[in-house]
Amino acid sequence: MIAPTSAEQITTMVGNAVTASRAWAATDEPTRAAALDAVADALDAAADTLVPVAMRETHLGEPRLRGELTRTSFQLRLLGEVVRDGGYLDARIDHADPAWPMGARPDIRRVLVPIGPVVVFAASNFPFAFSVIGGDSAAALAAGNAVVLKAHSGHPELSALTTEVVVDALASVEAPAHLLQMITGTEAGRAAIVDPRVQAGAFTGSIPGGRALFDLAQSRPEPIPFYGELGSLNPVFITEQAAAGRPEQIVEQFVASFTLGAGQFCTKPGLLLHPADSGIRALLAEASLPPAAQLLNPRIQSGFTQSLSELELQPGVAPLQRSTASTDNPPAPTLLATDIETVLTNAELLHEVFGPAALVVSYTDEQQLVELAERLPGQLTATLIADEDDRIAPPLIATLTRRAGRVLWNEWPTGVTVSYAQQHGGPYPATTASTTTSVGTAAITRFVRPVAYQNLPQALLPASLRDGAVPALVDGVRIG
Amino acid sequence: MIAPTSAEQITTMVGNAVTASRAWAATDEPTRAAALDAVADALDAAADTLVPVAMRETHLGEPRLRGELTRTSFQLRLLGEVVRDGGYLDARIDHADPAWPMGARPDIRRVLVPIGPVVVFAASNFPFAFSVIGGDSAAALAAGNAVVLKAHSGHPELSALTTEVVVDALASVEAPAHLLQMITGTEAGRAAIVDPRVQAGAFTGSIPGGRALFDLAQSRPEPIPFYGELGSLNPVFITEQAAAGRPEQIVEQFVASFTLGAGQFCTKPGLLLHPADSGIRALLAEASLPPAAQLLNPRIQSGFTQSLSELELQPGVAPLQRSTASTDNPPAPTLLATDIETVLTNAELLHEVFGPAALVVSYTDEQQLVELAERLPGQLTATLIADEDDRIAPPLIATLTRRAGRVLWNEWPTGVTVSYAQQHGGPYPATTASTTTSVGTAAITRFVRPVAYQNLPQALLPASLRDGAVPALVDGVRIG
Numbered sequence: 038m039i040a041p042t043s044a045e046q047i048t049t050m051v052g053n054a055v056t057a058s059r060a061w062a063a064t065d066e067p068t069r070a071a072a073l074d075a076v077a078d079a080l081d082a083a084a085d086t087l088v089p090v091a092m093r094e095t096h097l098g099e100p101r102l103r104g105e106l107t108r109t110s111f112q113l114r115l116l117g118e119v120v121r122d123g124g125y126l127d128a129r130i131d132h133a134d135p136a137w138p139m140g141a142r143p144d145i146r147r148v149l150v151p152i153g154p155v156v157v158f159a160a161s162n163f164p165f166a167f168s169v170i171g172g173d174s175a176a177a178l179a180a181g182n183a184v185v186l187k188a189h190s191g192h193p194e195l196s197a198l199t200t201e202v203v204v205d206a207l208a209s210v211e212a213p214a215h216l217l218q219m220i221t222g223t224e225a226g227r228a229a230i231v232d233p234r235v236q237a238g239a240f241t242g243s244i245p246g247g248r249a250l251f252d253l254a255q256s257r258p259e260p261i262p263f264y265g266e267l268g269s270l271n272p273v274f275i276t277e278q279a280a281a282g283r284p285e286q287i288v289e290q291f292v293a294s295f296t297l298g299a300g301q302f303c304t305k306p307g308l309l310l311h312p313a314d315s316g317i318r319a320l321l322a323e324a325s326l327p328p329a330a331q332l333l334n335p336r337i338q339s340g341f342t343q344s345l346s347e348l349e350l351q352p353g354v355a356p357l358q359r360s361t362a363s364t365d366n367p368p369a370p371t372l373l374a375t376d377i378e379t380v381l382t383n384a385e386l387l388h389e390v391f392g393p394a395a396l397v398v399s400y401t402d403e404q405q406l407v408e409l410a411e412r413l414p415g416q417l418t419a420t421l422i423a424d425e426d427d428r429i430a431p432p433l434i435a436t437l438t439r440r441a442g443r444v445l446w447n448e449w450p451t452g453v454t455v456s457y458a459q460q461h462g463g464p465y466p467a468t469t470a471s472t473t474t475s476v477g478t479a480a481i482t483r484f485v486r487p488v489a490y491q492n493l494p495q496a497l498l499p500a501s502l503r504d505g506a507v508p509a510l511v512d513g514v515r516i517g
Numbered sequence: 518m519i520a521p522t523s524a525e526q527i528t529t530m531v532g533n534a535v536t537a538s539r540a541w542a543a544t545d546e547p548t549r550a551a552a553l554d555a556v557a558d559a560l561d562a563a564a565d566t567l568v569p570v571a572m573r574e575t576h577l578g579e580p581r582l583r584g585e586l587t588r589t590s591f592q593l594r595l596l597g598e599v600v601r602d603g604g605y606l607d608a609r610i611d612h613a614d615p616a617w618p619m620g621a622r623p624d625i626r627r628v629l630v631p632i633g634p635v636v637v638f639a640a641s642n643f644p645f646a647f648s649v650i651g652g653d654s655a656a657a658l659a660a661g662n663a664v665v666l667k668a669h670s671g672h673p674e675l676s677a678l679t680t681e682v683v684v685d686a687l688a689s690v691e692a693p694a695h696l697l698q699m700i701t702g703t704e705a706g707r708a709a710i711v712d713p714r715v716q717a718g719a720f721t722g723s724i725p726g727g728r729a730l731f732d733l734a735q736s737r738p739e740p741i742p743f744y745g746e747l748g749s750l751n752p753v754f755i756t757e758q759a760a761a762g763r764p765e766q767i768v769e770q771f772v773a774s775f776t777l778g779a780g781q782f783c784t785k786p787g788l789l790l791h792p793a794d795s796g797i798r799a800l801l802a803e804a805s806l807p808p809a810a811q812l813l814n815p816r817i818q819s820g821f822t823q824s825l826s827e828l829e830l831q832p833g834v835a836p837l838q839r840s841t842a843s844t845d846n847p848p849a850p851t852l853l854a855t856d857i858e859t860v861l862t863n864a865e866l867l868h869e870v871f872g873p874a875a876l877v878v879s880y881t882d883e884q885q886l887v888e889l890a891e892r893l894p895g896q897l898t899a900t901l902i903a904d905e906d907d908r909i910a911p912p913l914i915a916t917l918t919r920r921a922g923r924v925l926w927n928e929w930p931t932g933v934t935v936s937y938a939q940q941h942g943g944p945y946p947a948t949t950a951s952t953t954t955s956v957g958t959a960a961i962t963r964f965v966r967p968v969a970y971q972n973l974p975q976a977l978l979p980a981s982l983r984d985g986a987v988p989a990l991v992d993g994v995r996i997g
Contacts, residue, residue: 063915104620111619124995129938129959139591139935140584143928147938147959150918152952255735259895259945262952415739425974434977435543438630438968445971448623455619457993458609458627460969465739472632472742472966478993479609479627479967486952487959488918489940491925494905497914508995513937513958515604515988515995 039193041222050185051232053215054154058183060213062151065500070117072212073179076170077110077117079206080199087198091164094192096331101298102165109165112172112455116179119478123507125149127487130502130511143492146502149485151181152262153236156229158250160241161191161333162301168192169199172455172475173239173264174217180484185235186219187226191334196221230254230263237484240265241303241475243391244466251469264483265469266462268389269417271450272308274406274433276423279447280315287422288320291395294449296370299330300393301337303461304418304450307389310377310406313399318357321372321397326360329369332392341392342368348396351386353379357397372397377405387414403429407436415464415471416441418450442467442474519673521702530665531712533695534634538663540693542631545980550597552692553659556650557590557597559686560679567678571644574672576811581778582645589645592652592935596659599958603987605629607967610982610991623972626982629965631661632742633716636709638730640721641671641813642781648672649679652935652955653719653744654697660964665715666699667706671814676701710734710743717964720745721783721955723871724946731949744963745949746942748869749897751930752788754886754913756903759927760795767902768800771875774929776850779810780873781817783941784898784930787869790857790886793879798837801852801877806840809849812872821872822848828876831866833859837877852877857885867894883909887916895944895951896921898930922947922954 042050061069080087084106091102119125129147155177160167167173174184188196200219207216220229230238230253238254238261240247247265254263275287295306311317332338345368348354353375360369370393377400380386386396400406406429410419419441423430437444442463453461459477462468468475473483490498501507508517522530541549560567564586571582599605609627635657640647647653654664668676680699687696700709710718710733718734718741720727727745734743755767775786791797812818825848828834833855840849850873857880860866866876880886890899890913899921903910917924922943933941939957942948948955953963970978981987988997 108619118993124990127959131934131936131938137934137936139588142934142936143932145934145936145938145940147940147957153919251740252736255740256732260731260735260949261945262950425976430977434970434973438979439633442967443969443971444973446973446977448972452623454611454617454622454625456611456617456622456625457990458611458625458969460627460967462967464966465741469740470742472963474967477627479607483952486944487922487940487942487954489923489938491923492928493914493924493926496905497910497926499918510604510937513598515997517995 039197039221042220042225044228047220047225047228047232050218050220051154051229051234054183054185054218055234057213057215058151058154061183061216062181066120066123069179069181070120072207072210073113073117073120073175075210076203076206077113079202080106080110080170083202087195090195090198091192094195095164095333097298105163105165108455109171113175115455115478116175116481119481120179123501125478125481126501126507128501128507128509130504130509132512145489145491146498147487147489148499148501149482150488152484152486154183154185154234155237155239155484156185156187156235158187158226158240158242159189159196161189161337164192164195167241169196169219170203172480176480177239177484178216180481182484183215184217185229186217187229188219188221193221227253231257233257233259235261237261238263239475239483242267244268247469262483263469264473264475266303266475267466267468269303269463269467270307270387270389270413271304271416271418271420272310272413273306273420273422275309275311275317276427276429277312277315277403278424278427279422280312280317282424284316284320288317288324290449292324292326294451295395296327296393297451299332300370301333301391302451304453306420306450307395309395309397310400310409311397313376313401318374318397318399322358324358326358326370329360329367331367337391338368341390344388344390345371345394348386348390349373351383354386368392370394377409381409381412407432410436410440413440415467417461417463417467418443418445420445420450422447440464442471519677519701522700522705524708527700527705527708527712530698530700531634531709531714534663534665534698535714537693537695538631538634541663541696542661546600546603549659549661550600552687552690553593553597553655555690556683556686557593559682560586560590560650563682567675570675570678571672574675575644575813577778585643585645588935589651593655595935595958596655596961599961600659603981605961606981606987608981608987608989610984610989612992625969625971626978627967627969628979628981629962630968632964632966634663634665634714635717635719635964636665636667636715638667638706638720638722639669639676641669641817644672644675647721649676649699650683652960656960657719657964658696660961662964663695664697665709666697667709668699668701673701707733711737713737713739715741717741718743719955719963722747724748727949742963743949744953744955746783746955747946747948749783749943749947750787750867750869750893751784751896751898751900752790752893753786753900753902755789755791755797756907756909757792757795757883758904758907759902760792760797762904764796764800768797768804770929772804772806774931775875776807776873777931779812780850781813781871782931784933786900786930787875789875789877790880790889791877793856793881798854798877798879802838804838806838806850809840809847811847817871818848821870824868824870825851825874828866828870829853831863834866848872850874857889861889861892887912890916890920893920895947897941897943897947898923898925900925900930902927920944922951
């Protein structure tokens, strides 16, 4: 048991973070990229130490955790590439132009600069990829900011060990001290997010927890951006044609996706829409579900049991299947069923159940899919299982584009690659900032803000804004 | 007197805006750009009708208002260019890659899509450029959104006339009906920003007014981005060397800048730092100030008088000069004076006085400039009047980069060109969203959100994401 960080300690640590952030912001891009690489190497090297601790504290399996650690070091290196490239700086150079149509234009140059110290709240369900040095921390550091990391109580020993690995790696490349500092305890997290010197927050977790922190960040005398990734149902829409053509394959892949990692993914498909007269429901009733597995921690376990039983008590909802290896503790993978008319008239059915459960919903008319899509709360993902000539596909995609951050076609949402084009974030409550992503290289732009320099001598400009330094929009034309 | 829009009307109008927004989002970029051009042409053609009404309602002069109208049609055309170019869409295409280091990668394509209906609150001080079809409306429309425009009570007739011109121009190119709808009244504005169908807000005005709307937007069940441009002191730092070298020129230019448009610019330099032993203060005491001029409206007039007298009552603050043509109504251009020690110990001196006034502050040690810069609230601009070999310049620029959105060198902040690299926005209270700008082509990105499509057939992708359609980041490489 690690003692929670005191208010006094927070004050000191945020002060340290300010100093570290300024020193770090003043380093050049290759230096920052090299530091990210060093951290990635150190994580890889520490796998045999870290993974067993993670297994014990989270009940996740070894292959999953080793894969997640690979993802974690990979995203550090990918962000290093992005930082070396410099395109993310969105450098813009307008040379002075006396003939500019609205009147003579001065020399103006604009670039994105680090926003300042960031508080990152670690997630429970990704003890590596969204914890101490996960996506949020990596993006904040890559952008040139110090990070105050609120550890998740679900894996305290792993958090402390990971912090040690990161701090040592950063020291080995002579990065500023205090670039990453770990804090613990709910109160400490609240104190950090309202510290006036903190300039942004990032969070992955529940809707109530995330909303409370968002509200704190917005009600500060000086509000700051708060990037919370909260919750999502991740609906899957099976068209009539697809259901008729490949029902067994769909059912098998769906079961694999909603039970992956014991259903503890933000992108778990929690809502499956299928044609009433297809064989999908019957196949699901008979499908082989994986055995019950220990969830991440007791709070998630009891939360799962409670939200599942609340859903089960809603009128018109009936059990469809529970894993045969079912006991109440650990809770078993569970499918509930209803029809789309019931869902359309009761918004209570559209709440996420975090864990291995899904609601299976029959429909009789494909137009109902668009109707439901219109009423969905904001989503991280929405999936179509469909054929290219399905006439419902274009209107359904158009509607889901308004309601989700990622729209999938005949693939399953639980796979979230880290790449240039990835988007992980959508309208509230999927995230508190639908204009941003927490996965993929664009995640770095959450932790920068633009500054323009007017008429500055070249020698006094930031290096990135001198002529020809990085890819830039020069007088409106992309160069480099 | 135009009757305020009722709550019932707001409900209907937001419904119309939703329909218009969807139709508009579905148009292609050339169609949207052509509509922006048509609106620009119509505004230019209506100048002789609009400008006299603006003169009567705002007390601003004809040359200023004609120039502002030119700026307004120019920014519509420039945004049209941006929309035709397509680079603002930040299209990203990751082709499927089985060898992707963290594991096989699917085909993922990401693009920015219109966010949905936007409520724009018009400013009083730019009856064209930040009013009905000003920067915020132009950017929201260009991005593919319908706009509900809350007119400013300071120029009701001009607002109604401008709306007519815009609506007719949009109809002439067969844009969707209700793409721009005007509403009036404070309560109507509040009702619009909390309507769950509205997806973003934009505002230019006072800190209390903007903060109240920001708080409403953030406390909605589904919070939305609120881009408020609130207030700024726009400090000017004169180094010892510059003050010694060209005192008359500095004083003349400063007087022209702080009294331009009767000091009613967001970027008016309201704080001037000068060496105590230079001749700057004596020159300012004798400088010729322009005569008193009617301010925009009675509320701004009484606000100016009140905030100026509050500032004048602060200990250590003394009058330096008031225009010789002074009367209390209209209020005269006024300079107050104090020293930097007084400012460093009393944050009350760092409040904006909107109108033709500035606080002139002497310092004895250039290091105090950095100290003051550190304590400044967030600023739209900060200006150095300095020489290239001034040793204080680099640390001062580094500090001001953290506190302001635009840093100027030997130019004055009241000129705000519209261009690719312009930045108008800074840390709170300059703006409620320091990561964005309300002037310049980057302003368009406030009204879009990213969506990724995974494994979608080419025929079902948005046109912008088909191979080769627009400039894109393809597998991490910039193309086009």
